[in-house]
Amino acid sequence: MSGAVSGEEWLHPPRHEVVAAVARSLAEDLAPLGDLTASLLGPETTRATVRARASGTVAGTRCAAEAFNQVDPSVEVDWSVAEGAIVGPGDTIGEISGPLAAVVTAERTALNFLGFLSGIATQTRRFVDAAAVGGDARVWDTRKTVPGLRSLSKAAVRAGGGRNHRGNLSDWLMLKDNHLSELGIAAAVAVARDRWPGRTIHVECDRLDQVREALIAGADAVLCDNMTPDEVGECVAAAREIHGSAIRRTLLEASGGITLENIAAYAATGVDAISSGALTNAAGVLDVGLDIGDGDPSGRSRINEVDPS
Secondary structure, three states: OEEEOOOOHHHOOOHHHHHHHHHHHHHHHHOOOOOOOHHHOOOOEEEEEEEEOOOEEOOOHHHHHHHHHHHOOOOEEEEOOOOOOEEOOOOEEEEEEEEHHHHHHHHHHHHHHHHHHHHHHHHHHHHHHHHHOOOOOEEEOOOOOOOOOHHHHHHHHHHOOOEOOOOOOOOOEEEOHHHHOOOOHHHHHHHHHHHOOOOOEEEEEOOHHHHHHHHHHOOOEEEEEOOOHHHHHHHHHHHHHHHOOOOOOOEEEEEOOOOOOOHHHHHOOOOOEEEOOHHHHOOOOOOEEEEEOOOOOOOOEEEOOOOOO
């Protein structure tokens, strides 16, 4: 059972994705004979504390709670912080209560999800904070995610203050250079609009003349790919020129070569969104640990902090 603080609902991944991902992960640990070491333990109930070992942003609480729930529904999980909360070294993230055997069986899976997804949220928060120095552009993720964990990873991006690019190839149409090798931009936008009315049409461009063509063709969004901040600024100016005082204009996204060091310069161009695969494919993990006992740092037993084992 999971209780207490969980944060805004939209920050969490879909329930069915959580259940399925946790089930797959537990199967990696428990097939075919279960937890042999935990089978040596009696039915005693224990209390444990999940703590941060480093500063970061919390994500993945529902996955962690689901790991305990699937091993033994009698395990109680009470979160001390909400999804998206910022924590420091030693801060309590949650309290666990239940049979010791169940707690130690589920803890690795729970900490794997919590550390992995909090790592993404922490990385995203860094990018969001850095972008805010330059302007109000939204920070977007990409589809560069671990296969099978995309919806979880994208939820972690939201928990870190970022926003989601398309989730999969069915969300909207994105015309990249390989697609445009057969059709020109104007023709591709026209065909896309005819066949998939109501869907967003997004065009990837790496030159200003392509951006202008996409804007005139009526693309809903344009990705300015691998351009310098000055070049992106020229694209923003072109959009303002072509759309004039229209209430709604084409959304402009900058992507490619975005780093913590240069994202503020891109945000300062007036672009609407800045996307980076680094949010999900270069995030690392947040160091978290589960401590059995009364929580006394001098006498507690540290159970499997985030480490190679």
